[in-house]
Amino acid sequence: MAEITFREALNQAMAEEMQRDENVYLMGEEVGYYNGAYKVSQGLMEKFGASRVIDTPIAELGFAGVGIGSAMVGLRPIIEMMTFNFSILALDQIINNAAKLRYMSGGQFKIPIVFRGPGGSAHMLAAQHSQCLDPWFCNVPGLIVMTPSTPYDGKGMLKTAIRDDNPVIFIESESMYGFKGEVPEEEYLIPIGVGDIKRGGSDITLVAWNKMVHVAMEAAAILEKEDIEAEVIDPRTLKPLDEQMIVTSVEKTNRCVVIEEGWPYAGVGAEIAARISALAFDSLDAPILRVSSEDLPMPYAHNLEKEVLPSVDKVVRAAKKVLYI
Amino acid sequence: MAKAKLDKEKLLWMYRMMLLIRRFEERTAQMYGMQKIGGFCHLYIGQEAVGVGTVAAMKKGDYLISAYRDHGHILAMGTDPKPVMAELFGKATGVSKGKGGSMHLFDNEKGYMGGHGIVGGQIPLATGMAFAIRYKKSNQVVVCSFGEGAVHQGAFHESLNLAKLWNLPVVYLIENNRYGMGTPLERASAVWDLSQKACSYDMARATVDGMDVLQVNEAMKEAIERARQENQPTLIEARTYRFRGHSMSDPVHSHYRTKEEVEEQKERDPISSFQAYLLDKKILTKKMADTIEDEIKKEVMDAVKFAEESPLPSLESRFSDVYA
Numbered sequence A: 001m002a003e004i005t006f007r008e009a010l011n012q013a014m015a016e017e018m019q020r021d022e023n024v025y026l027m028g029e030e031v032g033y034y035n036g037a038y039k040v041s042q043g044l045m046e047k048f049g050a051s052r053v054i055d056t057p058i059a060e061l062g063f064a065g066v067g068i069g070s071a072m073v074g075l076r077p078i079i080e081m082m083t084f085n086f087s088i089l090a091l092d093q094i095i096n097n098a099a100k101l102r103y104m105s106g107g108q109f110k111i112p113i114v115f116r117g118p119g120g121s122a123h124m125l126a127a128q129h130s131q132c133l134d135p136w137f138c139n140v141p142g143l144i145v146m147t148p149s150t151p152y153d154g155k156g157m158l159k160t161a162i163r164d165d166n167p168v169i170f171i172e173s174e175s176m177y178g179f180k181g182e183v184p185e186e187e188y189l190i191p192i193g194v195g196d197i198k199r200g201g202s203d204i205t206l207v208a209w210n211k212m213v214h215v216a217m218e219a220a221a222i223l224e225k226e227d228i229e230a231e232v233i234d235p236r237t238l239k240p241l242d243e244q245m246i247v248t249s250v251e252k253t254n255r256c257v258v259i260e261e262g263w264p265y266a267g268v269g270a271e272i273a274a275r276i277s278a279l280a281f282d283s284l285d286a287p288i289l290r291v292s293s294e295d296l297p298m299p300y301a302h303n304l305e306k307e308v309l310p311s312v313d314k315v316v317r318a319a320k321k322v323l324y325i
Numbered sequence B: 001m002a003k004a005k006l007d008k009e010k011l012l013w014m015y016r017m018m019l020l021i022r023r024f025e026e027r028t029a030q031m032y033g034m035q036k037i038g039g040f041c042h043l044y045i046g047q048e049a050v051g052v053g054t055v056a057a058m059k060k061g062d063y064l065i066s067a068y069r070d071h072g073h074i075l076a077m078g079t080d081p082k083p084v085m086a087e088l089f090g091k092a093t094g095v096s097k098g099k100g101g102s103m104h105l106f107d108n109e110k111g112y113m114g115g116h117g118i119v120g121g122q123i124p125l126a127t128g129m130a131f132a133i134r135y136k137k138s139n140q141v142v143v144c145s146f147g148e149g150a151v152h153q154g155a156f157h158e159s160l161n162l163a164k165l166w167n168l169p170v171v172y173l174i175e176n177n178r179y180g181m182g183t184p185l186e187r188a189s190a191v192w193d194l195s196q197k198a199c200s201y202d203m204a205r206a207t208v209d210g211m212d213v214l215q216v217n218e219a220m221k222e223a224i225e226r227a228r229q230e231n232q233p234t235l236i237e238a239r240t241y242r243f244r245g246h247s248m249s250d251p252v253h254s255h256y257r258t259k260e261e262v263e264e265q266k267e268r269d270p271i272s273s274f275q276a277y278l279l280d281k282k283i284l285t286k287k288m289a290d291t292i293e294d295e296i297k298k299e300v301m302d303a304v305k306f307a308e309e310s311p312l313p314s315l316e317s318r319f320s321d322v323y324a
């Protein structure tokens, strides 16, 4: 198997799907001539031409809506958000149109569209450029929300997202684009709504996604030195959620910490904790804890930013707390 | 160069301020390279005449608001370079207490209403400040700066209509540096002549050479007068050029523009041409120019020293300023 970067894996997914179906096209700011602000679309314009890899002006609401309109009549757009911070400008189209057109029309339309790009913080980008909006999208019926943590998952999930007939929000990470991982030559797909056990263990369940999976894995390695075996579960799709995988794990470990980069208030972690309480209450030996960003806009100064974000140390502490050690 | 209708003192202020901004940012780039500064950092080098010619036309009490390419604007508004550099360093003594960084400089007291990170996001804010000025019947004016890339956001169009509809004292200033990141104007805009956008709102408009501080200043004075006396908005396009990459992580000339193009544009350097003009008019002497250069060098070094020696924000400070 070849070791490739996250950005290459995503690039391959788009290239393969564009090859496979000529209705698939890529649109967004700097995706073409510039090869993508984060080089995820490197070489795609050269390969598929400017009619299928389309640079837009800075007009998120407009081009998100153009994508949705084109999907109503049969195209399958991939809309790149330079970062998901700028998707806030496009939310009207995503929430009022992409998510609702099928329902409001009694099923007359399908909206096969992917909105993809990096979410969350990078490094010292301050409040307007460091936002993790996962729960915003998860709150909306009609949207699917996927968020990979490895190059392998990224490729298989993005191919599925492009083939799916529903609007998919696909959240990547600026700081993971350079991560390397093994990706097979042959084609594979990772289904929507199926999580992955990133590490088996029987003492505690850590649920994490996107770059928090790597924080959880590091915490698990530290816990292992103290003979605590953590199971790390990456739901991969946040909506619909693989609650069965989480519940099965908690039934085994009886303890759970959810790690998320977003804000705690009404976050995805709260949803996961509520589901575990509802479905596996009798298995729990301790309250479910969440490790998230603090309930603050992101400060610029690095020393403050570090405090605000979840960390390996915070996860280890939370794990020990639910283990009563 | 446009003909100066200004007194000597003002002309020398403009020269000095453009040079201060240039030297401040050259040092900023160096400090970024040394990782004293982080995050996204966008230099104004090449565009100094636009900000300085603009501020020279404003009065105390007027407001200026801009995008993330904001070092030049806040310095021109009279903020001490020390807390500006300290903000870039993420220090407690920074203008935004280390919470904003390069993209989010603010100085409310001086009328600098901030550096804004979302393209086009400050345009409705400027319009709102102008609304408040009318509401309170005060005699101020708002100047709103943004790149040509922002003209394609809905917020720009909604704002222009409101400003004209409600007779608001605001000047919209397009700093057209030819590129929004790697996208040249002609690949982003259906029209080349951007001040035309004013026509659909029946708004006054002007196009100026953004490399000529006097031309910028003349057009801005006229527009500000129109705003102050008649409560009428204006759209000005200043044609300028950025000599550096889009941000510190973008090379000066990657494939979207050639080295030759950048070099050719540097011939239009707004500072050297203004210096030549002032020398020619005997407003500035070589000796004075050297003294100014030395003073500015010291001022910038003092700012760096101040930033270096300032404390980091206390960890507790992250909880303050979320709510009033």
Ligand SMILES: Cc1ncc(C[n+]2csc(CCOP(=O)(O)OP(=O)(O)O)c2C)c(N)n1
Binding pocket: A029, A058, A060, A082, A086, A089, B069, B117, B118, B119, B120, B146, B147, B148, B149, B150, B151, B177, B179, B180, B181, B246
């Ligand atoms: C709404 C939004 N979309 C995208 C971006 C990313 N971005 C930052 S600067 C920029 C280019 C802006 O160009 P322009 O408005 O011409 O200003 P300049 O940087 O040239 O001064 C882009 C696309 C952003 N900050 N905000």
